[in-house]
Amino acid sequence: xxxxxxxxxxxxxxxxxxxxxxxxxxxxxxxxxxxxxxxxxxxxxxxxxxxxxxxxxxxxxxxxxxxxxxxxxxxxxxxxxxxxxxxxxxxxxxxxxxxxxxxxxxxxxxxxxxxxxxxxxxxxxxxxxxxxxxxxxxxxxxxxxxxxxxxxxxxxxxxxxxxxxxxxx
Numbered sequence: 001x002x003x004x005x006x007x008x009x010x011x012x013x014x015x016x017x018x019x020x021x022x023x024x025x026x027x028x029x030x031x032x033x034x035x036x037x038x039x040x041x042x043x044x045x046x047x048x049x050x051x052x053x054x055x056x057x058x059x060x061x062x063x064x065x066x067x068x069x070x071x072x073x074x075x076x077x078x079x080x081x082x083x084x085x086x087x088x089x090x091x092x093x094x095x096x097x098x099x100x101x102x103x104x105x106x107x108x109x110x111x112x113x114x115x116x117x118x119x120x121x122x123x124x125x126x127x128x129x130x131x132x133x134x135x136x137x138x139x140x141x142x143x144x145x146x147x148x149x150x151x152x153x154x155x156x157x158x159x160x161x162x163x164x165x166x167x168x169x
Contacts, residue, residue, distance in 0.1 A: 002058050014055045016111060021048035025106035032099060032159035037166075042085070049105050050078050066135075067112065074108045077101040093166075096160050103156040110148055 002010040008066035020059045022100035031038045055073040061068070084090060084098035128141035 001061075004081045007060075008056070010055075013051070014059075016056060017048055018052045018113065021045060022106070022109050022113060024048060025102075025109065029103060029106060029155055029159060033155065033163050034169070035108060035162055045106070046082060046085075046102070047099065049109060052109060053078070059164065068106050074105045077105045077108075081105065092163055095163065095165070099159050099163060100156060103152060105158065107149070107152040107156075111145065114141075114144055114148055120168040 001006070005013065024041050028038055028042050028045045031041070046054040053074045056071045057069060078101070081098050084094040084101065089096035090098055115135050116142055118128050119130055125136070128136040128138040130136040
């Protein structure tokens with residue numbers, strides 16, 4: 001039991017929170033490319049991404065895992081993103097700080113989504129088998145993760161160059 005939920009029910013809640021964070025984050029990312037602030041959707045993205053990382057620590061575990069390290073780094077980045085956005089209002093250097101920290105946090109969520117997809121979707125698992133407790137591996141898995149990384153680097157650089165908010169409420 002986690003927070004009064006069975007482990008499968010808690011897992012489902014965690015997955016739904018993660019998918020909402022990713023969907024909102026992708027819309028926000030493309031909004032940044034168009035220099036659109038989208039304060040409501042940005043708040044959803046940031047809050048659900050924080051929830052994703054935080055709820056990841058509630059799963060039973062015996063030792064510190066790579067997923068926990070990603071969660072810790074993501075929470076630090078999200079704290080900086082929230083400070084840049086809400087505390088510093090994206091003034092000066094805080095605009096690129098926000099873009100980079102928010103987009104790396106989104107990337108981490110997508111990175112984990114890819115890993116989980118290769119672990120849980122039988123067709124993908126057949127392409128890149130994992131040997132427990134190691135994550136999936138092989139050329140197909142590496143290629144997919146490489147494409148995701150390049151996608152995020154290109155769009156983050158694009159957002160850095162193009163996002164010039166008039167004012168963020």
